[in-house]
Each structure stands twice: as C-alpha cells, then as structure tokens.
Amino acid sequence: MEIATSADGTLIAFTALGQGRTIVIVNGALSTAADAVPLAQALADAGFRAITWDRRARGASGDRPGSGPDDEAADLDAVIDAAGGADAVLGHSSGAVLALHAATRGVPTGALFLSEPPIDFDGSGFGGELPEKLQALVDAGRPEEAIAAFQLDAVGLPAAMVAAGRESGQLAALAPLGQSTVYDARLTLRLRQPTAALFDIAQPVTVLRGAQTFPFLIGAADRLAAETPGAELVIVAESVMHRLDPAATARVIAERL
Known part of the structure; x- marks a missing residue:
C-alpha cells in the first residue's frame, strides 16, 4: 500500500x-x-x-x-x-x-x-436535505442508520431489502462507511441536471x-x-x-x- x-x-x-x-x-x-x-x-x-x-x-x-x-x-x-x-x-x-x-x-x-x-438528468431523485440528514445520523453515532437511509433514499432499494440487510448484519458490516454516504450524496447532487x-x-x-x-x-x-x-x-x-x-x-x- x-x-x-x-x-x-x-x-x-x-x-x-x-x-x-x-x-x-x-x-x-x-x-x-x-x-x-x-x-x-x-x-x-x-x-x-x-x-x-x-x-x-x-x-x-x-x-x-x-x-x-x-x-x-x-x-x-x-x-x-x-x-x-x-x-x-x-x-x-x-x-x-x-x-x-x-x-x-x-x-x-x-x-x-x-x-x-x-x-440525475431530470432532477427527479432525492432532495438537497439528504446529505444533512445522513451527516446528522453519523454525528449521532448511528452510522448503520445512515447506511439504511442512503440505501432507501439515494439508491432506491425496497424497504424490505434494507430490512433484510439489517437482519443479516450487512448494515453493521457497512457501518464504517457511514460518513462516505454523505459524500456520495453531495457528489450526486453536484451533478444533478x-x-x-x-x-x-x-x-x-x-x-x-x-x-x-x-x-x-x-x-x-x-x-x-x-x-x-x-x-x-x-x-x-x-x-x-x-x-x-x-x-x-x-x-x-x-x-x-
């Protein structure tokens, strides 16, 4: 490395x-x-x-x-x-x-x-409040919830799939990447329309x-x-x-x- x-x-x-x-x-x-x-x-x-x-x-x-x-x-x-x-x-x-x-x-x-x-060429995706929502979850020590919110609101995964990820431990495994969801949301918004x-x-x-x-x-x-x-x-x-x-x-x- x-x-x-x-x-x-x-x-x-x-x-x-x-x-x-x-x-x-x-x-x-x-x-x-x-x-x-x-x-x-x-x-x-x-x-x-x-x-x-x-x-x-x-x-x-x-x-x-x-x-x-x-x-x-x-x-x-x-x-x-x-x-x-x-x-x-x-x-x-x-x-x-x-x-x-x-x-x-x-x-x-x-x-x-x-x-x-x-x-997002048409501006039909998530709103500008999502990065702040994700950051608030990370700052509150809830990175798993930030991952879940990103999957639901930004990626558009079905709620049942996100719930299954929570049950299987997938969200917990992804928790170290919680802060990165904020940056991906900001990036997507920067190139909207x-x-x-x-x-x-x-x-x-x-x-x-x-x-x-x-x-x-x-x-x-x-x-x-x-x-x-x-x-x-x-x-x-x-x-x-x-x-x-x-x-x-x-x-x-x-x-x-």
Missing part, C-alpha cells in the same frame, strides 16, 4: 497491481479498494497496471469534516500524481460520476471509462452499462453517451444488475487502449 497526500492534507491509500499502461479505478458507493481487487486483477491479466484506492472516509484513507465533491476530485488528482500519471480512469457507479467531475476540473484522467453513472458544458471535455469517453440493469441507470448511461461529444456507448452483456464484470470490462478497455 502507498500513500498520496490530497490538496487539503488528507492521506489517501492506494495500491498498484500489474505492469503496463496505468488504469486508475474509482469505486462506487459503499465500497472500498478491496472490492475492486477482482477488477484490478483482470486488468493486470490483460497487461495493464491497475490502481485501486480508498476514497476518503473509507478503508485506510483519511478524512476531513465538511468534505465535498471538489475534495474527492483532488483526491483522485493526488492518486494519479503519486502513481506517475494515468492512461485512463475507470469509474463505476458514483465512482463514474466522480471521474467525470474530476475531468471537468482539469484532473489529468486520460481516457474515461464510465460504468453506469447514476447521473447537468448542463451541456459539463460534457465538453477533451478526454475520450466510453460509457459502459449492462444489458440487464436498473432502468434509471440505463437511461442515465444512454443519455450521457448521447450528450457527450464523441462518446461511445458499450453494452457489456456480462455485467448484470449494476455488478461490473471484471474480465469483460478489462476486455473493453484493452480494445480501446
């Missing part, structure tokens, strides 16, 4: 696997660098150097109270710099939103591979989605690809219900790099 120092001094932990052109992976909500290891291994097997990292308030990385999307973009910038540069950034779910946001702020991402980004200017970036953009995934994500991915000049939409049949398939995704990247 290596350490990058972000612009505000927050320490960000990252790990490199493999040799070749560098691909930086940006995880989605409620996940850590450890969850990206199968994807990193698939990229390494395809001849790439894969970088996994813990976004702030996750795993081995640090945090700073009041952090927002620009801080997370700076974290990605710091990881890319410490890794010696990036040929591409692969973001999944909210990680794809972060990768896009960072690119618009001038972070040298290289080519962008954006997997099922939950961009984006203007065309957001997509005016120089990097090549490939948008990925599964053939079988949530309707909202199909709409968001297809619209992002349609509104981004020169972007390519790739439907990855092996990725099912918002679960990115490592081998198939590595193949898509290898074909384009």
Whole structure:
C-alpha cells in the first residue's frame, strides 16, 4: 500500500497491481479498494497496471469534516500524481460520476471509462436535505442508520431489502462507511441536471452499462453517451444488475487502449 497526500492534507491509500499502461479505478458507493481487487486483477491479466484506492472516509484513507465533491476530485488528482500519471480512469457507479467531475476540473484522467453513472438528468431523485440528514445520523453515532437511509433514499432499494440487510448484519458490516454516504450524496447532487458544458471535455469517453440493469441507470448511461461529444456507448452483456464484470470490462478497455 502507498500513500498520496490530497490538496487539503488528507492521506489517501492506494495500491498498484500489474505492469503496463496505468488504469486508475474509482469505486462506487459503499465500497472500498478491496472490492475492486477482482477488477484490478483482470486488468493486470490483460497487461495493464491497475490502481485501486480508498476514497476518503473509507478503508485506510483519511478524512476531513465538511468534505465535498471538489475534495474527492483532488483526491483522485493526488492518486494519479503519486502513481506517475494515468492512461485512463475507470469509474463505476458514483465512482463514474466522480471521474467525470474530476475531468471537468482539469484532473489529468486520460481516457474515461464510465460504468453506469447514476447521473440525475431530470432532477427527479432525492432532495438537497439528504446529505444533512445522513451527516446528522453519523454525528449521532448511528452510522448503520445512515447506511439504511442512503440505501432507501439515494439508491432506491425496497424497504424490505434494507430490512433484510439489517437482519443479516450487512448494515453493521457497512457501518464504517457511514460518513462516505454523505459524500456520495453531495457528489450526486453536484451533478444533478447537468448542463451541456459539463460534457465538453477533451478526454475520450466510453460509457459502459449492462444489458440487464436498473432502468434509471440505463437511461442515465444512454443519455450521457448521447450528450457527450464523441462518446461511445458499450453494452457489456456480462455485467448484470449494476455488478461490473471484471474480465469483460478489462476486455473493453484493452480494445480501446
């Protein structure tokens, strides 16, 4: 494990696997660098150097109270710099939103591979009060409840599924990521109802989605690809219900790099 120092001094932990052109992976909500290891291994097997990292308030990385999307973009910038540069950034779910946001702020991402980004084009999702609600739960020492509220209000999971997660101990296992739900909510709100200017970036953009995934994500991915000049939409049949398939995704990247 290596350490990058972000612009505000927050320490960000990252790990490199493999040799070749560098691909930086940006995880989605409620996940850590450890969850990206199968994807990193698939990229390494395809001849790439894969970088996994813990976004702030996750795993081995640090945090700073009041952090927002620009801080997370700076974290990605710091990881890319410490890794010696990036040929591409692969973001999944909210990680794809972060990768896009960072690119618009001038972070040298290289080519962008954006997997099922939950961009709220129509402004029909959760309200601006959610980050404050989540922060209040975390501050009150109730991170499990913050996880549950995020799953219900931001992700849109059925109440029965969240209740089952509570019974099985899944919410308790995710409790260390409670603070990160605040940051993912803030990030999603920052890119709500984006203007065309957001997509005016120089990097090549490939948008990925599964053939079988949530309707909202199909709409968001297809619209992002349609509104981004020169972007390519790739439907990855092996990725099912918002679960990115490592081998198939590595193949898509290898074909384009």
